[in-house]
Amino acid sequence: MSALQLDSLSSSAADSARHRKRVRLPRPGSIVRFFVVLIIAAIIFLPIYVSFVSAFTPNGSFIRQGLFPSLADFTLKNFDTAFNAIPIVQQYLVSIGVVTLQTAAQIVTGALAAYALVFPKWRGRGVAFALVLVTLAIPGEAIVIPNYELVSGIGLRNTILAVAIPFLAAGYPIFLMRQAFAAVPFEIWEAAKLDGSGDIRTLFSIIMPACKPQVTTAIMWSALAAWNGFFWPLLITDTADSRTIQVGISQLAASDAANPAVIFAGAVLVVIPTIILVIVAQRFLVNGLARGALR
Amino acid sequence: MRMGTRIAPTPGRHRFGKNGIGPWLVVPAIALLLIFVIWPLIRTVQLSTYTSDLLGNPTRFVGFDNYIALFSSPDFIRTVFVTIVIALLGMAMATTTAVCAALLLRSRLLGGRVFSIVFSLPFAYSAASASVVFAGLFAPSVGILNVILGYFGVDGPDWLTNPFSAIWAIAIATAWYEFGFAFLVMTAAVRGLAPEVIEAAQLDGAGGLRLAWRVLIPLMRPSILFLTVTQTISGLQTFAQIQVLTKGGPAGSTTTFVYRLYQLAFGNGVPDFGRASVIAIVLVLLVTLITWIQFRLFGREKTS
Numbered sequence: 001m002s003a004l005q006l007d008s009l010s011s012s013a014a015d016s017a018r019h020r021k022r023v024r025l026p027r028p029g030s031i032v033r034f035f036v037v038l039i040i041a042a043i044i045f046l047p048i049y050v051s052f053v054s055a056f057t058p059n060g061s062f063i064r065q066g067l068f069p070s071l072a073d074f075t076l077k078n079f080d081t082a083f084n085a086i087p088i089v090q091q092y093l094v095s096i097g098v099v100t101l102q103t104a105a106q107i108v109t110g111a112l113a114a115y116a117l118v119f120p121k122w123r124g125r126g127v128a129f130a131l132v133l134v135t136l137a138i139p140g141e142a143i144v145i146p147n148y149e150l151v152s153g154i155g156l157r158n159t160i161l162a163v164a165i166p167f168l169a170a171g172y173p174i175f176l177m178r179q180a181f182a183a184v185p186f187e188i189w190e191a192a193k194l195d196g197s198g199d200i201r202t203l204f205s206i207i208m209p210a211c212k213p214q215v216t217t218a219i220m221w222s223a224l225a226a227w228n229g230f231f232w233p234l235l236i237t238d239t240a241d242s243r244t245i246q247v248g249i250s251q252l253a254a255s256d257a258a259n260p261a262v263i264f265a266g267a268v269l270v271v272i273p274t275i276i277l278v279i280v281a282q283r284f285l286v287n288g289l290a291r292g293a294l295r
Numbered sequence: 296m297r298m299g300t301r302i303a304p305t306p307g308r309h310r311f312g313k314n315g316i317g318p319w320l321v322v323p324a325i326a327l328l329l330i331f332v333i334w335p336l337i338r339t340v341q342l343s344t345y346t347s348d349l350l351g352n353p354t355r356f357v358g359f360d361n362y363i364a365l366f367s368s369p370d371f372i373r374t375v376f377v378t379i380v381i382a383l384l385g386m387a388m389a390t391t392t393a394v395c396a397a398l399l400l401r402s403r404l405l406g407g408r409v410f411s412i413v414f415s416l417p418f419a420y421s422a423a424s425a426s427v428v429f430a431g432l433f434a435p436s437v438g439i440l441n442v443i444l445g446y447f448g449v450d451g452p453d454w455l456t457n458p459f460s461a462i463w464a465i466a467i468a469t470a471w472y473e474f475g476f477a478f479l480v481m482t483a484a485v486r487g488l489a490p491e492v493i494e495a496a497q498l499d500g501a502g503g504l505r506l507a508w509r510v511l512i513p514l515m516r517p518s519i520l521f522l523t524v525t526q527t528i529s530g531l532q533t534f535a536q537i538q539v540l541t542k543g544g545p546a547g548s549t550t551t552f553v554y555r556l557y558q559l560a561f562g563n564g565v566p567d568f569g570r571a572s573v574i575a576i577v578l579v580l581l582v583t584l585i586t587w588i589q590f591r592l593f594g595r596e597k598t599s
Contacts, residue, residue: 029503030404033399033404034404034405034406036395036399037396037399037400037404037410038410040392040395040396040399040414041410041413041414044392044413044414044416044417044471044474045413045416046443047425047428047429047432047471048416048417048428050428050431050432050439050443051428051431054431054439062439062442062443063439063442066446067443067446108323109323109324109327110324112320112321112323112324113320113321113323113324113325115317115320116317116318116319116320116321117321119317120315120317120318122317122318125318128321128325131325131328131329131333132324132325132328134333135328135332135333137582137583137586138332138336138579138582139528139531139532139578139579139582140532141532141534141553141556141575141578142336142339142556142575142576142578142579142582143331143332143335143336143339143575144335144556144560144575145335145338145339145342145560145568145571145572145575146334146335146338146339146342147331147335148560148561149338150330150335165331166331166332167331168327168331169323169324169325169327169328169331171328171332174324198315198316199315199316199317199320200316200320203320227421228421228422228423230421230422230423230534230535231534231535231553231557234538235557235561246421246423246424247423249423249424249427250423250426250427250535250538250539252427253426253427253430253431253539254539260430260431260434260439261431263427263430263431263434264428264431266427267424267427267428267431270424270427271419271420271424274418274419274420275416275419277419278412278415278416278418278419278475279412282411282412282415285415285418285479286415286479286482286483286486287483289479290476290479290480290482290483291483291487293480293483293521293525294480294483294484294487294517294518294521
C-alpha cells in the first residue's frame with residue numbers, strides 16, 4: 001500500500017519534471033511541428049504568391065526565372081491591360097452598391113423579424129420561425145429560374161437592384177440575430193416597454209446595441225455573401241457595365257485576349273478588399289464568424 | 296402633457312392590440328422570403344412537370360416525363376457522379392488539412408500568428424476569384440503550376456484537357472478556397488476545447504499525435520461534423536469553378552448539377568426550364584437529406 005503510494009508519488013514528480021522541461025526547452029517535437037506547418041503554409045500560400053508576383057511581372061516570368069523573378073522586372077502593364085479589357089472601376093462600383101444595398105436590407109429586415117420572433121407573444125410565431133429555418137436548407141442555386149422569370153419580367157435586368165433583390169432578406173442573419181436577442185434578459189425589454197419606448201426604438205437603441213458582437217457577425221456574413229455572389233449576378237446581368245466585379249473578373253479569365261499575367265492582375269484586384277479584411281480582422285473572423293457558425 | 300401622452304394609449308397602438316406593432320415587424324422579412332425563396336421553390340416543382348416553349352414558358356403538363364428522361368440519360372448519371380465526387384474530394388481535402396493546421400497551431404509556435412493569417416487568406420477568395428487564380432495556374436500554354444511541380448521533379452498533367460485530371464483540378468481549386476473557412480471554424484473549435492481536459496490528458500502522458508488523435512479530435516467531433524456537412528452541401532452547388540475553368544468539359548466530364556442546370560436553362564440552346572427544374576429539385580432533395588442527417592447526428596451528439 002505504502003509502496004504503491006510512493007510509486008505514484010514519484011511518478012507524479014517525474015511527470016511534473018517533464019512538464020517543467022517542456023515549458024523551458026523547445027522539444028524536438030516542436031521543431032518538427034514548425035516544419036510541418038511551414039510546408040502546409042507554403043502549399044496554401046502558393047496560389048496567392050504566384051498570382052501576386054505574376055500580376056506585377058511580365059507574362060511568363062516564372063517560367064524564365066523560376067520561383068523568384070527579379071524585382072527589376074516589376075511592371076504595372078498587366079493591370080493596364082486588365083483595365084482596358086473590362087470596366088473594372090465601374091464593376092467595383094456595382095459590387096459596392098450591391099453589397100451596401102443587400103447588407104443594409106438584410107440587417108434591417110432581419111433585425112425587425114428577429115425582434116418580432118423573440119419579444120412579443122403572438123400566434124403564428126412558431127410557424128414564422130419554422131419558415132425561416134426552412135429557407136436555410138434551400139440552396140439558392142436551385143431556385144434561380146423562377147426568380148429569373150420574375151426579375152427580368154419586371155424589367156430590372158442589368159441593374160444593381162436586380163442583383164440584390166432576391167436577397168433583401170436572408171434566413172441566416174435572421175437566425176443569428178434571433179438567437180442573440182433570445183439571450184437578452186426579457187426584463188430589459190419589459191422595462192423599456194414600461195418606460196414608453198416603442199418597438200422600433202427598443203430594437204435599435206436597446207436590443208441591438210446589447211447584441212453588438214452577433215450583429216457585427218451578421219453584418220459581416222451578409223456583406224461577404226453579397227460581395228462573393230456569382231451565379232445570380234451572372235444570370236441577371238449581360239452588359240459589361242452592369243456586372244459585379246466577381247463576374248467581370250471571371251469573364252476576363254475566359255476571354256482569349258487575356259494571358260495568365262493579366263488574369264492574375266484581375267484576381268489581385270478583386271481580392272484586395274477581402275485580403276485586407278482577413279489580415280486586419282482574422283481574430284474577429286475566428287471569434288465571431290466561425291464561432292457563430294458552430295453554434 | 297408628456298405624462299398624458301404616455302398614459303393614454305395612442306389610437307394607433309390600440310388598433311394593434313396589447314403587443315403594439317411588435318409582431319408586424321416580421322412581415323418584411325417573411326414577405327421577401329415567401330416571394331424570393333418559397334414561391335420560387337413551388338414554381339420550380341411546377342416547372343419540372345411541364346414542357347416549355349422556345350422562350351422557356353411552360354406549355355404542357357407532362358407529369359414525371361422530364362424526370363424519367365433525365366434519370367434514364369447516361370449524361371445525367373455522370374453529372375450526379377461528377378458532382379458528388381467533386382463535393383466529397385473538395386470537402387475531404389479542405390477539412391483534413393484544416394483540422395491538421397488548426398491542431399498544429401494549438402500551442403505556441405514560432406511565427407504562429409503569421410501562420411494563422413496565412414491559413415486564413417483563402418477565406419478572402421470567393422469560388423469565382425479562386426477559380427480565376429487557378430485558371431492562371433492551370434493555364435495550358437504557360438502552366439505555372441506544372442513549372443513549379445517540375446522543380447520538385449513532378450511531371451504535372453495537362454490539367455484541364457484530360458477528364459481525370461480535370462476533376463482533380465476542380466477539386467483542388469474547390470478545396471483550396473474552402474480551406475479558408477474550414478481553418479477559421481477549426482481554429483474556433485480548437486480554442487473552444489476545455490483546457491482542463493487537455494491538461495488532464497497530458498498528465499496521463501498523452502502528447503503530440505496521440506493527444507490529437509485520442510483526445511482532441513474526438514472532442515472536436517461536432518465541429519468537424521458541422522464542417523463536413525456544410526462543405527458537402529456547398530460542394531454540391533459547385534458552379535463558378537466549372538464556369539471559369541472547364542465549362543463542363545472536356546466532353547462533359549466536369550459537368551456538375553448547377554452547371555448542367557445553367558446549360559439547360561440559360562445556355563446557348565433553346566431554354567429547357569423543365570429539365571433544368573428537375574435538376575434543381577434533385578439538388579434541393581439532396582441538400583435537404585444531408586441537412587436532415589446532420590440534425591439527426593447533432594441530436595445524438597447532444598444527448599450522448
